[in-house]
Amino acid sequence: MQALDLLLTRSSFSKLIAPAPSGEQLDKILQAGLRAPDHAHLSPYEIIVCEGEGLTKLTSILVESAIQSNYPEAKIEKAKTMVYRAPMVIVTIMRFKEHEKVPRVEQVATVGCATQNMQMAAQAMGFNGIWRTGSFATDSNVRKSFGLDEQDEIIGFLYLGTPESEPPIKRDRDPQKLVTYWR
Structure with a gap:
């Protein structure tokens, strides 16, 4: 798949089954993530x-x-099954590194770009996925379980697998409504 076609037809998809990426495919997905813009490396x-x-x-x-x-019982029950909606979940975490030229927001963006790169690489290889966050990404107990410091952040839970059916393509957005040109 050509890069521009991939970006113009990208669509998250949640109906995922095995197989998940593995071996060389998974290695390439991870390498794509690590190619994200990363100021000061x-x-x-x-x-x-x-x-x-x-x-x-x-x-x-x-x-x-x-x-x-103390979440409601329905949310506790959902927590028991939610990660099994895909054969693989990649948790992306921003571990803040103090740096005079790289603010926290830029480090969050780096990990966001890494997450997007991995999702796009997976899709380019015939897999698909969906990037989720939700209340668990900011829950203090989840944060503690992952050993997050105050400035660290869970950026997402990237669910990956093989699409169960042909994913629908999202409708195009009208740039005229969302873009301003300063010329």
Whole structure:
């Protein structure tokens, strides 16, 4: 798939089945993530690939956090199954690195770009996925389970797998309504 075609037809898809990327494919996806713009080469990311028992470990973190946070029973039950919506979940975390020229917001953007790059690389290889955040990304108990410092942030949970069916293409947005030109 050509890069421009990929970007112009990109569409997240949540109906994912096995197989997930593996081996050389997964290596390329991770390398694509690590090619994200990274001012001063700080590498402010931690990337955790969860599959198999890793999904069970991630589920345990979410369920325990939901219980500790006194979430409603429905949310606790959802936490027990949500990561199994795909055969792989990649957790992307921004680990803040103090630097006089690279503010926190730029480091967040770096990890956001890394997450997007991985999703696009997966899609270019015939996989698909969906980038989710939700309340668990900011939950204090989840943050503690991942050993996050105050300035660190979970950027997303990138669900990856094989699309169960042909993903629909999102409608185009009208640039005339969203873009201003200063000429």
